[in-house]
Amino acid sequence: MLAGVSDVSTQVGRSFPGLRERLRDATANAHRELDAQLSSFDLTVMSGYRRFLQASAGALLPLEAALVQAGVAKMLPDWRERARSAAIAADLVQLGSVAQSTVSVQPLTRSGMLGTLYVLEGSRLGAKFLLKAVADAADPRIGEATAYLGHGAGKRLWQSFLAKLQNEEACDEDEAIESARVAFAAFEQAADRA
Numbered sequence: 001m002l003a004g005v006s007d008v009s010t011q012v013g014r015s016f017p018g019l020r021e022r023l024r025d026a027t028a029n030a031h032r033e034l035d036a037q038l039s040s041f042d043l044t045v046m047s048g049y050r051r052f053l054q055a056s057a058g059a060l061l062p063l064e065a066a067l068v069q070a071g072v073a074k075m076l077p078d079w080r081e082r083a084r085s086a087a088i089a090a091d092l093v094q095l096g097s098v099a100q101s102t103v104s105v106q107p108l109t110r111s112g113m114l115g116t117l118y119v120l121e122g123s124r125l126g127a128k129f130l131l132k133a134v135a136d137a138a139d140p141r142i143g144e145a146t147a148y149l150g151h152g153a154g155k156r157l158w159q160s161f162l163a164k165l166q167n168e169e170a171c172d173e174d175e176a177i178e179s180a181r182v183a184f185a186a187f188e189q190a191a192d193r194a
Helices: 005-012 019-038 046-070 085-094 110-135 157-167 173-193
Strands: none
Touching: 019 110, 019 157, 019 173, 046 085, 046 110, 046 173, 110 157, 110 173
């Protein structure tokens, strides 16, 4: 890191190189660990795909509930378009299961919402790759239960979130980073319980 950069970013009230980059760098290990953990689910067989969805729902439901409780719709007026709890619940019903919260999540502040949203919105990028794996499933029921993985396809939800993140004036970056780490940990814990 260049000497004095953190001092300059503090003086102007903005992070350098930016909150997105700091979130990415600070959560890189957690992201890798979660990816490795989730890769143990075979998405091409019913039992593996169902367990993957159950694990994802176990964290997604309480994280989205915490966002709603914290007032995410004021931050992101299109929140209803972004929320995926109903989509994952529908997929699990289609596969003969139910979506359940399996982890608890603490209340979020505004900065905490940004960190949590970074993880949830970013997971859409990985979902595109997971959809390709699901397409290889021999059981057609798996391919019919992709509302969660395909949610938001064709929309610019990630890009619009990044614009929001970039323009956020009042953000405690340390708190946002900690909330992102907590969100990754929630998915890890839910995967352990699936």
